[in-house]
Amino acid sequence: MTTHSLSPDILSALEGAVGRNGLTADTAGMAKYLGDWAGDYRGGALAVLRPGSVADVQALMRLCCELGLGVIPQGGNTGLVSGAIDTNDASLVVVSLERLNTIRRIDPDNFTLEADAGCVLQTIKDASEAEDCLFPLALGAQGSCQIGGNAATNAGGVNVLRYGMARDLILGLEVVLADGELWNGFSGLRKNNSGYDLKQLFIGSEGTLGIITGVEVKLFPKPARVETAYLGLASFEAAVALFNRARRACSDLISAFEIIGSECIELARLIEPGMTAPVAASVQVLIELSSGPNIDLNGLLAGFLTDAMEDGLVIDAVLAASGAQARAFWSIREGLVEGQAKRGYHVRTDLSVRISDIPALIERARRFVATEHPGWIALAYGHAGDGNIHFNVLPPLDLPEAEARARGAEVTAGLYDIAVSLGGSISAEHGIGRSRRREFWDGLSPAHRRMVAALKTALDPKGLMNPGCLLPSMETLP
Amino acid sequence: MTTHSLSPDILSALEGAVGRNGLTADTAGMAKYLGDWAGDYRGGALAVLRPGSVADVQALMRLCCELGLGVIPQGGNTGLVSGAIDTNDASLVVVSLERLNTIRRIDPDNFTLEADAGCVLQTIKDASEAEDCLFPLALGAQGSCQIGGNAATNAGGVNVLRYGMARDLILGLEVVLADGELWNGFSGLRKNNSGYDLKQLFIGSEGTLGIITGVEVKLFPKPARVETAYLGLASFEAAVALFNRARRACSDLISAFEIIGSECIELARLIEPGMTAPVAASVQVLIELSSGPNIDLNGLLAGFLTDAMEDGLVIDAVLAASGAQARAFWSIREGLVEGQAKRGYHVRTDLSVRISDIPALIERARRFVATEHPGWIALAYGHAGDGNIHFNVLPPLDLPEAEARARGAEVTAGLYDIAVSLGGSISAEHGIGRSRRREFWDGLSPAHRRMVAALKTALDPKGLMNPGCLLPSMETLP
CATH class of the missing domain: 3.30.70.2190 (Alpha-Beta Plaits)
Structure with a gap:
């Protein structure tokens, strides 16, 4: 692994974006963000940033964009494919959403819930149950994984058969784009057929197109x-x-x-x-x-x-x-x-x-x-x-x-x-991350690869969002 | 309406792509393709092309790309927002999918069905029922509308509450892209979490990103x-x-x-x-x-x-x-x-x-x-x-x-x-088309507009796909 580090000026600029409590650059402090839940992967990073607000995320992305600094968005770190762990050259910063952990609104009359991306899935399930509702996403990692990560990885689990993947449960997203711009895609609507459904792009994109900061989900009646x-x-x-x-x-x-x-x-x-x-x-x-x-x-x-x-x-x-x-x-x-x-x-x-x-x-x-x-x-x-x-x-x-x-x-x-x-998939629900990237990419048709590359380039032209995950490097894209 | 016409050379090249039976350029022959089902809109076109195979669609898109000729993909023409009728300057060609009307495969064991884009919805519903299955999309226009149009417009209807919009019912798409390239996104899989879900882009895009030539849908047990x-x-x-x-x-x-x-x-x-x-x-x-x-x-x-x-x-x-x-x-x-x-x-x-x-x-x-x-x-x-x-x-x-x-x-x-x-939408299910385009576009945030423009530019850089529908002209995109 090559050794990199950030200059004091850059560290201080990053600290300006996320506050003193929001930056960790020492080995001990970073450790828990650099290893996954299952213990399969360990990686490195230049710093771990923990923004305390959506505005912080925007400020930090604006800065990273200016500096050309690559970013790994990270939820509960419970993924199984090294999507949030940089096992390669450790020249990125990790952006943990853990401080954005408020449930913004529960609306049992409309069976909807809005939450910060860093809300733990179990917290959302409990809050729904308190309103006699069900949020059906159910995973082994639900006590640690975060709803933003569930959206970014299109999480599956044991109730997909009845209720679908995370994609099927999401009504709206709020996303900070690669240039720091905020896109608010919340609506509360069950049905809204107005042009390209942009949230679909970010669901399952594994942090390669933007940082999800908020998620609006569908609730269901709690089964009696x-x-x-x-x-x-x-x-x-x-x-x-x-x-x-x-x-x-x-x-x-x-x-x-x-x-x-x-x-x-x-x-x-x-x-x-x-x-x-x-x-x-x-x-x-x-x-x-x-x-x-x-x-x-x-x-x-x-x-x-x-x-x-x-x-x-x-x-x-x-x-x-x-x-x-x-x-x-x-x-x-x-x-x-x-x-x-x-x-x-x-x-x-x-x-x-x-x-x-x-x-x-x-x-x-x-x-x-x-x-x-x-x-x-x-x-x-x-x-x-x-x-x-x-x-x-x-x-x-x-x-x-x-x-x-x-x-x-x-x-x-x-x-x-x-x-x-057998015409099957190598990733039914865990995603691609870094660990399946080569096999995934090798298996795509040229037309598919060109479209993926065109989307990535359109939304993240500098290739700052989770480099190394899902796609080959920007320079080698078709 | 400005009057345009195609040169004999171009007409003959188009005929080369789709065959003699596949081209109509006279007023009488074109009439049924230039007015919508509800009788709200009438428009014009340079010619109506009716490809007889997916390869024909590719050949014709390659040609249109070379010529810079704009294309309106058209299904059963039952839309309500002038998405497939050019009421503006009649300088486009209509591509009707009606000759691509075969059900390719029904697989009741897996509850899936694959069909050409031009299959009429009722035909698909009947074929499903013959296998004791249900294809739940249910619209007033189901005897005329086509499954490709249902996908392109993300059709709704009376059973959305239980089974979702067309988006929720589609497992895979086959699409001819703006440059004539074919993307085969069929898989038969219920669960496939492998990178960007490209089909989501085309569903509801109203023909502005490519021509859908085939659709793979989910079936359900027929309710007893x-x-x-x-x-x-x-x-x-x-x-x-x-x-x-x-x-x-x-x-x-x-x-x-x-x-x-x-x-x-x-x-x-x-x-x-x-x-x-x-x-x-x-x-x-x-x-x-x-x-x-x-x-x-x-x-x-x-x-x-x-x-x-x-x-x-x-x-x-x-x-x-x-x-x-x-x-x-x-x-x-x-x-x-x-x-x-x-x-x-x-x-x-x-x-x-x-x-x-x-x-x-x-x-x-x-x-x-x-x-x-x-x-x-x-x-x-x-x-x-x-x-x-x-x-x-x-x-x-x-x-x-x-x-x-x-x-x-x-x-x-x-x-x-x-x-x-009230925080609502002006298009819950009918789409935007040409008739709601201005109100739709005016209502978007700048960040949303920029993303829509980036996607359109990424997939249809020459702006050939259904110009005038959904988006303002390419020159005025942000």
Whole structure:
């Protein structure tokens, strides 16, 4: 890593923009902003800036624009693709939105909420619940991630099936552009078909086009009833068939449909040693329905499962008898992620294919790992209703980390090839960041690349916004 | 209107691109492409081109790019804002997609459908239904409008409340860019979070950034049950309160919530003279729920209405006892639009506000018409669940059309002012086109205008795509 530093003059100008409390340039103070939540990446920066107002963000972007200083916008730092960590040359400044953390307005009559970008997702969920509303974005990182980061990365999670990605939940954005100009795209309107929908550009752009400073989201009625069941099936084919049947039988009330290969359960035991899955089958499904108060949701789910068992599609099923049991089912699903983290370095993917191609994806990926990387442990689980499989691979326990990382890159490349050969995506929900940038860019058609380059150049002509993330350097753009 | 014409050389080059059957330059042959469905606008063109393949569209755009010839992409010509009719100087060529009308693929297992841009919406709806699926976009013009036009204009309609606008229903687009390059953005994936979501740019861009040649959409299970009721209420305030209560009580199963001011009923009688509304109240609501087969939807709606009547929110209610009765309720709603068309020229708006501001919008608009334009008849109806009110105004019957049109422009301006004063939009679903361009552009912030201009310049640097629509001329862009 090249060493860079800022001159005292520049540091003092930056301090002028964000105030004394808003600037950190010493190693110890910067440390927490330079490593990600999952512990996968560490990087460097010239300084960490923590603006205390939207006007501060504007002042600082004006200054960076004048100085030609590159900027990494940073939320809760819970991303998984090094989108907010500069692992390359450390010549950028990090702009953390954490001090912009106020909920500006909740309007339960219109089912809308406006918040600063730095509001933690859980805070927004809690505030919505206090008004008997639901903000449905649900992620493992929800206690740390920020709504601005959720918007910038188009976050997904376990309720996408019912409520959509972050993109589908956002009504408006407020953005400081690369030149420091403020764009206010809040409206409160459900429907506004007036020209280019500019907010769509910034959603999922991973900080490469501007800094999101405020987010306006849709709320929903808080479901009065939730029913959860844990199922055992014989195959992933059966799981796909079951999902399609559930879509028809359960109306639009399915809020989650997660599949878990039974090999994952051992991993969850790393977190909770006494944990056993409620069923023993090789493919397990966690299904959740939710609705308002006046629907016999329990009867709906029970009837659906009875039919599916009679037809042999489901081998075994446990319908949660209480909220506590439902939470226990979810803790198995969440334990997988925590269990992987406990194992240290591992290959983490976020593939998507057509739903009907899920069995082929898993079968080919397992065969690839078994034949090309014997000793590595393949895990398949994910949001089956979205076609999104996290096919992760753990290195053998005795393999030194450096070797595991080198080999892991090959494993990842092989898995990407399999997804692409099925017409799938290498990033269903985690985004591209720095860690998938090359594979992403290599996979684009020339026409697609030229359009991406044209948009980037149009909105950030100096290439100051999150350089190194998502796109190759400005000089090499087509 | 200035008179222009194409040289024989250019005509022959264009014919080379689209074939002899694909070019019309005589007045009679062009007539049907130069007037809109509603009969509001007539325009001119140098020629009408009807490409028979995506390759034809590319060849023709390459040629137009070389010649600097402006192009109007045209679907079913059912838009209401002169987006596909050049009422200005007739120096453009119209590119009709009508010959690209094949459904390319239906995949009921994945609930997706791929179609050429020129496929008529009703054809897509019928093909989906044949697979026991639903494509939920539902518009008065569905027998004529084309899916490419629906995408380009981000069409709305009566089921937006449940299923969203066209934007929410589109999984992928195929687009011929301004330079003739083809961008294939089909994927079949439900979830793909890989960089800028380019399709979002073209959705709602009204042909100003490229020509959409193919559309990939989401399908849904065809609802097995639909329940419809026609309600009488005392006020628009009561209608808003009822909607919020319905959201909570009826889960996410509301597929339509239309409000109709009783003054509109007389208009529907122009279409069906014997028609009477099922209720006599001053504010009428058409509510529809839909679901899968295993929900007691009739009981859900009946219970909800009983409670609302006991609380005095609903004065009178008729729950449709048959499909025929439900269709009769809908024919009242549809009759409003046809009745207005029968009356000839009238002021047509498409306003949206926060749902809680609907009563204020209607009250202020009625007061404005009564005091400033006595003798004009104000009609309020719309998609209340989206905050979208079509507040239309009919001129006095004895007013000559030229005078009515002149005065109508003032009426429109006054109504726009009222919507804007409430933080609303002048185009909830119809788009901007040519007829709302000035008001739209005047209402944008400088930052917004600069971004729109930057995008347009990035993707259509020569300004060939639908000049005059949505944006001011390239020379005057900021």
